[in-house]
Amino acid sequence: MADEVDVVVIGLGPGGEDAAGRLADAGLAVAAVESRLVGGECPYYACVPTKMMVRASDLLADGRRVPGMAGDATVRPDWSPVAARIRDDATDDWDDKVAADRLTGKGVTLVRGRGRITGSHEVTVGDRTLRARRGILINIGSEPVVPPIDGLAGTPYWTNREAVRATAAPGSLIIVGGGFVGAELAQVFARFGSRVTILEAGDRLLARDEPESSQMIAQVFEKDGIKVRTQARVDAVRHENDAFTLHLDGEHLTGDRLLVATGRRSDLKSLGVAAAGLDEDARGIEVDGRMRAAPGVWAIGDVTGKGQFTHVSMYQSAVAVRDILGQDGPSAEYRAVPRVTFTDPEIGAVGLTEAQAREAGLTVRTGFAPLSAAARGWIHKVGNEGFVKLVEDGERGVLVGATTAGPTGGEVLGALAVAVHAQVPTATLRGMIYAYPTFHRAIEAALADLEG
Ligand SMILES: Cc1cc2nc3c(=O)[nH]c(=O)nc-3n(C[C@H](O)[C@H](O)[C@H](O)COP(=O)(O)OP(=O)(O)OC[C@H]3O[C@@H](n4cnc5c(N)ncnc54)[C@H](O)[C@@H]3O)c2cc1C
Numbered sequence: 001m002a003d004e005v006d007v008v009v010i011g012l013g014p015g016g017e018d019a020a021g022r023l024a025d026a027g028l029a030v031a032a033v034e035s036r037l038v039g040g041e042c043p044y045y046a047c048v049p050t051k052m053m054v055r056a057s058d059l060l061a062d063g064r065r066v067p068g069m070a071g072d073a074t075v076r077p078d079w080s081p082v083a084a085r086i087r088d089d090a091t092d093d094w095d096d097k098v099a100a101d102r103l104t105g106k107g108v109t110l111v112r113g114r115g116r117i118t119g120s121h122e123v124t125v126g127d128r129t130l131r132a133r134r135g136i137l138i139n140i141g142s143e144p145v146v147p148p149i150d151g152l153a154g155t156p157y158w159t160n161r162e163a164v165r166a167t168a169a170p171g172s173l174i175i176v177g178g179g180f181v182g183a184e185l186a187q188v189f190a191r192f193g194s195r196v197t198i199l200e201a202g203d204r205l206l207a208r209d210e211p212e213s214s215q216m217i218a219q220v221f222e223k224d225g226i227k228v229r230t231q232a233r234v235d236a237v238r239h240e241n242d243a244f245t246l247h248l249d250g251e252h253l254t255g256d257r258l259l260v261a262t263g264r265r266s267d268l269k270s271l272g273v274a275a276a277g278l279d280e281d282a283r284g285i286e287v288d289g290r291m292r293a294a295p296g297v298w299a300i301g302d303v304t305g306k307g308q309f310t311h312v313s314m315y316q317s318a319v320a321v322r323d324i325l326g327q328d329g330p331s332a333e334y335r336a337v338p339r340v341t342f343t344d345p346e347i348g349a350v351g352l353t354e355a356q357a358r359e360a361g362l363t364v365r366t367g368f369a370p371l372s373a374a375a376r377g378w379i380h381k382v383g384n385e386g387f388v389k390l391v392e393d394g395e396r397g398v399l400v401g402a403t404t405a406g407p408t409g410g411e412v413l414g415a416l417a418v419a420v421h422a423q424v425p426t427a428t429l430r431g432m433i434y435a436y437p438t439f440h441r442a443i444e445a446a447l448a449d450l451e452g
């Protein structure tokens with residue numbers, strides 16, 4: 001006999017965990033199905049542990065910046081406190097008891113195992129069938145993509161999941177993929193002493209960002225001793241005698257560890273979405289402004305393709321919960337999705353890049369200001385790489401995108417995320433007072449550049 005509830009949540013990433021709790025708080029009977037860890041990728045394998053790594057590598061970098069600025073310092077990297085902090089503070093040794101108890105404490109029925117949609121309003125987990133009176137909320141997230149490179153599958157390569165469990169910084173590390181994961185982890189391990197090489201198939205690092213961001217990070221990485229090869233095509237991978245050998249472009253490259261960071265995808269087939277009337281061969285699940293994917297089916301998080309970020313998953317959770325509870329509220333809006341690459345310097349970005357704005361047919365005007373030319377950048381001196389770039393819809397006189405790169409680029413982004421979200425006229429932004437001497441004062445200089 002089937003267990004009857006109001007809502008079945010499949011997958012407990014940040015959004016699914018949040019939604020299950022909120023729906024239970026609202027008095028609904030909720031079953032939440034999770035095959036791995038309650039909380040999903042972010043707390044155990046992604047955002048939190050990698051940002052602990054970043055924090056540690058930033059400390060090393062600042063220590064190395066002391067000479068010539070503040071005296072002498074000798075920096076001797078040691079990975080063990082980083083590994084211990086990730087194991088003990090961030091992940092409880094990859095044990096989700098605290099999160100699971102928190103959820104069941106709200107009255108949610110936690111069902112461990114892989115959920116499969118087996119009919120309208122029906123989910124099967126092992127030999128258990130769950131019937132959802134109101135519907136199913138899908139939050140299955142995404143899995144690392146592993147490219148079909150000859151020999152790779154049989155080797156002990158890392159994805160982010162193994163990288164965060166590292167107990168030592170490898171002597172040498174080859175990273176395939178120069179996007180978010182590749183860039184953040186390349187710098188972390190390089191600053192802990194690993195010889196790092198990035199192999200990127202495209203023609204630049206961080207290809208989703210402005211070309212100026214790619215150019216800046218390439219220069220920073222060169223100073224960090226990171227080797228970058230773009231337009232790299234790995235033909236084969238071998239693992240012998242504890243070392244990886246990669247064959248590419250007629251050469252070979254060896255390394256102690258290999259990190260595959262080539263993007264992520266969602267497995268719709270094994271979820272059985274066809275039983276809910278959805279296309280199982282699609283890249284993701286299409287949702288409307290209320291997160292509805294089909295009658296009685298909602299989806300949130302990476303699987304929706306609206307930005308693979310925890311804040312998007314959480315934002316969509318609130319929208320889906322409102323709709324499931326029959327409450328009114330604004331529909332989802334993605335005009336101002338913020339994103340931060342936590343390299344040093346950080347690269348904050350929101351909305352459209354210049355190229356995307358042009359592709360959208362807008363009359364684009366841009367403004368650019370390097371941080372080094374701003375008083376705070378000059379004061380900061382070593383480590384002051386960065387800039388502010390603004391993308392304006394010239395016809396409407398509002399910003400549609402912005403990039404803030406610099407020592408606190410992710411924080412400076414806040415101001416411009418508000419501007420893009422609220423469509424604040426650039427004339428109004430120009431009339432503001434920007435505190436002296438802050439990094440965000442470079443916004444004023446970029447606005448002046450935009451005016452020409
Ligand atoms: C290395 C790395 C660093 C990142 N850093 C950041 C960052 O700094 N900031 C940021 O905003 N984002 C970051 N991200 C992205 C972020 O981790 C994800 O966007 C975020 O986890 C949201 O994903 P989600 O809610 O879609 O689900 P996920 O976190 O992917 O969780 C989905 C859950 O569903 C479960 N599941 C899947 N299928 C089934 C099934 N059939 N039955 C039962 N359970 C199932 C999985 O086990 C998993 O626990 C990072 C990602 C990576 C890889």
Ligand SMILES: NC(=O)c1ccc[n+]([C@@H]2O[C@H](COP(=O)([O-])OP(=O)(O)OC[C@H]3O[C@@H](n4cnc5c(N)ncnc54)[C@H](O)[C@@H]3O)[C@@H](O)[C@H]2O)c1
Nearest residue numbers: 147177178179180181182200201202261262263308340341
């Ligand atoms: N700070 C953050 O918010 C943060 C940090 C890490 C990850 N994330 C999220 O996780 C997602 C996944 O990150 P990611 O870095 O894996 O993906 P990504 O899409 O950012 O980058 C993948 C890169 O791999 C390259 N690539 C693909 N196949 C290749 C091949 N065979 N050889 C060489 N290069 C190849 C691509 O050209 C691309 O540049 C991101 O989309 C992001 O949303 C966010």
